[in-house]
Amino acid sequence: MRPFDSILEAKKAIWVAFGNIFRMGLFLSPLYTIKTILENGHTVPYSAFTYIVSFLNCVVWMVYGLTSDPNNKDLVTYINGAGAALHLMYFLIHYAHCPKKEKRRVLKMKLLSLTILGLIIVFAIYLVPKDQRATTVGWICGVLNILMYAAPLSVLEQVITTQSVTSLPFLQSFLTLVNSALWLLYSVVNKDAPLNKVLNGIGATFGVIQLLLHAIYPDDPSRTEDDEPEATMEHMTA
Secondary structure (H helix, E strand, O other): OOHHHHHHHHHHHHHHHHHHHHHHHHHHOOHHHHHHHHHHOOOOOOOOHHHHHHHHHHHHHHHHHHHOOHHHHHHHHHHHHHHHHHHHHHHHHHHHHOOHHHHHHHHHHHHHHHHHHHHHHHHHHHHOOHHHHHHHHHHHHHHHHHHHHHHHHHHHHHHHHHOOOOOOOHHHHHHHHHHHHHHHHHHHHOOOOHHHHHHHHHHHHHHHHHHHHHHHOOOOOOOOOOOOHHHHHHHHHO
16 A cells, blocks of 8 residues: 555544544433433433434444444444444333323334334345445435434424424534534545545534524423513413
């Protein structure tokens, strides 16, 4: 390998390391929400959808790590293994504290995600040729990344109806944008396939939308400026 090539590979490795650090940050970001759920004893106004989709995403990325370049195998596998464990914990805590009338719906979503996960694993291991496995699973991971970045917007209707982003944690939205934008920049600099850039661009767009919602709506509709008493009463009685 020529010196110039080795420098490029080193830069790539550093970029990937930073990308995975921010990815781990994204996985840890729901901890404050979980703390709030445990303190309040209920899950209102939060949704379990993000935990379910993120768990699916992490496990498929683990499969990718086990079938990809050995240089990145351990990093991808360990980061996403930790992410899968965290999101399983988040889901179990959410399920334990959600209202009884929602438990069946939440459980159905989880079982559906596990079914999809099983189908993906069977497809990747038994139906895809070994020499194409890493590429195929990589594209599946790209699509699942989009779902993970979009998952927080499952509460979009609630945010607009209540005119509050209480159900949309800011840190999670911020790290969604940072993480997706970082990988978008990586794909542009390294001249990845156009579809890869599109997928990362869509993820970054979802992050921007979430932050725009934070800019438009307050975190608590009952906490408005003193010079807007009528708006305050309207929010409180909504």
